[in-house]
Amino acid sequence: MHPQRLFILEKILTNALKHPNSEAVKDGNGTFTYSQLVEQAKRISTQIEEQHLCGSVINVDVGRCKERVVVLLGILMSGSFYLPLEEEWPGKRKQVVCNQAHISASAKLTENSTLRIVPQLNDGNRPKKDPVPSGGGYLIFTSGSTGTPKGVVIAASSLDYVLKNSIERFNVSNSTKLLAVASPAFDFSIFELLLPLVAGGTVCIADKSIPKNPDYFEQISKNWQINCFTGTPTMFTMMTMGGWIPQTNATLILGGENVSNLLLKNLSTANQIWNIYGPTETTIYCLSKKLKLGEEITLGKPLPGTKVWVQTKKKNERTGELYVVGPSVGFGYINNIKLTKSNFFFTDSSTGFQGYRTGDLVSLTSAGEMSFIGRADNQIKIHGYRIETEEVENHINAFLGGHESCVSAIKSESETRLVAFLPKNALQSPIDSIDALRNRLKLVLPNYAIPSNILLLDELPINSNGKINRILLKNNYLEKVNISNRNNKLAQFRELKKPTMTQFLSSLLDEEIGDDDNLLPME
CATH class of the missing domain: 3.30.300.30 (ANL, C-terminal domain)
Structure with missing residues (x-):
């Protein structure tokens, strides 16, 4: 049904055949088994195909619910682009984002929880699309220095690469139950929603209030028997200050901010703690480090097949700006050729992979790992x-x-x-x-x-x-x-x-x- 054979889709389809009645996705209102999830995702993909929308950008504003996973999979199956919106965004910002992305359709959730793909413009009136990679993927809009948010285009193949290399790295399996807490408009949410499914595990979607509610966090973690947690160091700090102590079988994946030694100590009861780093432009993350008490907290080393280096001002210096080249580097910014050429600075002739200038200042440690220092801008x-x-x-x-x-x-x-x-x-x-x-x-x-x-x-x-x-x-x-x-x-x-x-x-x-x-x- 999908135009390219993505590893993540093949794995999820296989899991549905082998374990059709296993829990795939759950939220406060119920559960989808693997067979239910795949069946509904295929329906979404069929709707997109029948309306001749394959390869187009489809915005999704259905809130934090299990139906979001259905839409995400259906869009990927059709080779289209998933554009998540945050329900709390002001209407004007949503409109700006959708106009920039040249959306062709919206995913709607009706009152009886039925998902529909609704075209936004007639074929003859659609604006000219910017070039996007074939095979679909997703768009994430981030803050822009000009006052207008910029849309990062990520190919499905880049997402495939990152998730494929994450299963073994984080020991994800069919027994994994991951608590999804990220905002839908944050690229980390895509990682949360798909990673457990690729391994046959369960995605447990938390209420949007959970990052600021330690009591609810602890209660839902026990009720759903969560053993994999993701989030920012700020969120985990608030949870530990509220009295939460990770279980000894827990895997913690922290990203988006610096990790302090105090936080690491407070989380040390967990089985494993990971620090991951990566701008949105590098598909969720490109560096990772398994943290241990008493060891230096760094960004770690790159995923296999990804190259990173530090651009220094003087020879033999070990501090400078971080550059990334590899299969996880995004396609560019939609409708912004000038900014794309500035930040996605070249294409590796031997691999065809793009290079990205992160704007992050790092230092290369004696162990060959990256240590974060700051920003080269505001x-x-x-x-x-x-x-x-x-x-x-x-x-x-x-x-x-x-x-x-x-x-x-x-x-x-x-x-x-x-x-x-x-x-x-x-x-x-x-x-x-x-x-x-x-x-x-x-x-x-x-x-x-x-x-x-x-x-x-x-x-x-x-x-x-x-x-x-x-x-x-x-x-x-x-x-x-x-x-x-x-x-x-x-x-x-x-x-x-x-x-x-x-x-x-x-x-x-x-x-x-x-x-x-x-x-x-x-x-």
Whole structure:
């Protein structure tokens, strides 16, 4: 039924033949056996074929439910492209994403839980499509520095490669029960939904509130007998702070953020703990390391067949920007040829694989592994989500009528928060204007990209190059002010009658601040 013989589809179809009544996918409303899952996925694929939509982009906005797995498999079977949307995204952002992707159809879930593929445009009116790889795959939209999200195109063959190399690596089997917690619009969700199925295991889809609810996390883990967990270090930190202790048979796969030694210690009761790394452009992950107490926490080594290297500024240096070449590197950005040529910088003539410039700064260890250092730009990560600060700033600046703002991240022991610094004179009525700004941002940005705190300054500090001094704001405010007292501190700073922020920052300075405001650590 599908145009190419994908390993992942062949394995899932085989599992359905061998173990038709085994649990494949479950959520709070019920379960699909393997036979039920494959039968419904074939129906979706048939709908796509009958409507002559094979190879097109199909958006999926059905929420966190077992039916999402049906649609994902059906789209892959038809050789089309799966575009997941987050149900909590503002409508305007969804529209922007769908317009950029030139979608041809949407997957709809009717009131009686019936899945349908609904064409969006007549054949004669469809916009011209950008080139995409044959055989289908998926699109994931991430934050864009221009203020518009960018869509990463991943070929099904790249997804096939990553999952095929993950089964043995993470000891996934037919006894695996994985708790899926990632947002549907996060590429890690595709990994969660498919990896257990390829091995004959079970995907258990958690309620969207689970990343912030340790009690529910522990309860559902026991009730469903979960033995494989995935998530960001922030999520696992919140769970352990809530009292959760991993079982001795558990496999933990952490990604999207740095792993601390304290977190590793708190998770050490698990059977195995993995740290994985990879931008969306490299199909979920391209480096991995099995972590052990007492050993250095690194990004590890690449998947078989993938090459990585560090581009240094000087000969014999071991620190620089990470480059990746291999079968997991994506096709490029849809409808953005210029950015594609900039980041997907060349094609390996011997293999045909593309190379990707990650923008991440790493250091090569003596063991030949990569250790993460930071970013070469202003991109940050919160709960695993990539956020281009320029995108948030562009929307804020538009609201301010041209005044400049600065967006950065505050990191505490348990969480990372996004903070916006605004010049006080840009607002007519600060309290009302801040509320209006928040409402404006909710119309165009996902919740994770909306600043938790908006702080007013008499003026934003400027460095010698005439740029906003992000280093001063970050190092001398965010680091020296104790984040554990933020409720008192931030409330004080937001009161306009108190001493100005600039005066306060000046009183904190006890060391020289450099002019390089581009090198910021990824949180």
